[in-house]
Amino acid sequence: MEAPPDNDVLWAHTLHFQYDDGTPALCGVSLGVREGEILAIGGPRGSGKTTLLRCLSGLVPVRRGEVWFNSVPVHSMGPLTRERLRRDRFGWIDPAPSLVPELNVWENTALPLMLRGTSRRRAKTAALEWLERLDIGDSARKRPHQLVQAERQRVCIARALAPAPSVLFADEPTAPLHRADRAQVLRTLTTAARSHRITVVLATHDAETAALADRTVSLLDGRRVQTVHLPPVAEPREPEGRAACSLSV
Numbered sequence: 347m348e349a350p351p352d353n354d355v356l357w358a359h360t361l362h363f364q365y366d367d368g369t370p371a372l373c374g375v376s377l378g379v380r381e382g383e384i385l386a387i388g389g390p391r392g393s394g395k396t397t398l399l400r401c402l403s404g405l406v407p408v409r410r411g412e413v414w415f416n417s418v419p420v421h422s423m424g425p426l427t428r429e430r431l432r433r434d435r436f437g438w439i440d441p442a443p444s445l446v447p448e449l450n451v452w453e454n455t456a457l458p459l460m461l462r463g464t465s466r467r468r469a470k471t472a473a474l475e476w477l478e479r480l481d482i483g484d485s486a487r488k489r490p491h492q493l494v495q496a497e498r499q500r501v502c503i504a505r506a507l508a509p510a511p512s513v514l515f516a517d518e519p520t521a522p523l524h525r526a527d528r529a530q531v532l533r534t535l536t537t538a539a540r541s542h543r544i545t546v547v548l549a550t551h552d553a554e555t556a557a558l559a560d561r562t563v564s565l566l567d568g569r570r571v572q573t574v575h576l577p578p579v580a581e582p583r584e585p586e587g588r589a590a591c592s593l594s595v
């Protein structure tokens with residue numbers, strides 16, 4: 347059996363993944379992610395990017411192949427150990443913002459820190475700092491329903507960065523943002539990651555987003571390929587009845 351290299355924080359070897367309905371999503375993908383690296387996982391829709399992030403982060407069990415985090419096997423962990431690993435060491439950003447509706451913005455942002463045992467006061471201070479960095483500090487006391495989609499996504503990004511996770515898995519993190527916002531938020535995300543030595547695994551089908559990473563691993567039909575042409579990304583559609591959001595940054 348091959349051993350993971352010492353300087354790879356994440357290492358996957360011949361990963362295969364098939365959904366319960368039989369859909370093959372990953373076919374023998376191997377990769378290494380170095381500590382502090384920002385790695386883009388590129389590829390068109392349906393190429394397996396989200397599934398790869400789910401396998402690497404321990405969100406789904408790996409039945410064929412291996413995943414190692416800091417030389418610890420994730421593929422052989424039980425569900426509770428994987429859950430603890432995700433809570434204590436990993437961060438996750440989904441393409442669509444998902445917040446607890448009953449909590450305000452800073453409480454949502456502070457939640458992962460409090461789940462890790464940080465006091466409410468310290469978690470609030472950290473949450474407010476990250477909300478400021480994401481230009482959403484003024485909305486700290488608002489409820490999620492009072493924000494537009496793009497603002498909610500900024501809150502999700504602040505929430506993921508606040509605990510300074512060892513690895514941040516970002517699945518199309520700027521999908522709900524407009525072009526101008528996208529570049530600014532991505533720059534904030536990558537700058538924060540670099541200054542806090544957060545390793546980032548960033549799934550994207552957008553060439554401009556991938557260009558901000560240190561390196562890109564490309565997928566096509568669940569397989570790793572040398573290069574893949576990524577078309578320009580379409581603008582997100584605004585929900586009806588809302589003006590196009592322009593966050594002043």
Ligand SMILES: Nc1ncnc2c1ncn2[C@@H]1O[C@H](COP(=O)(O)OP(=O)(O)OP(=O)(O)O)[C@@H](O)[C@H]1O
Pocket residue numbers: 365366367369370371389390391392393394395396397398549551
């Ligand atoms: N829950 C599921 N059940 C069955 N098949 C799925 C499921 N989720 C994804 N798939 C299939 O697995 C394959 C890989 O999907 P995946 O979402 O990982 O790709 P992706 O590159 O992230 O795509 P996108 O950019 O659209 O999110 C696709 O064929 C997809 O249809």
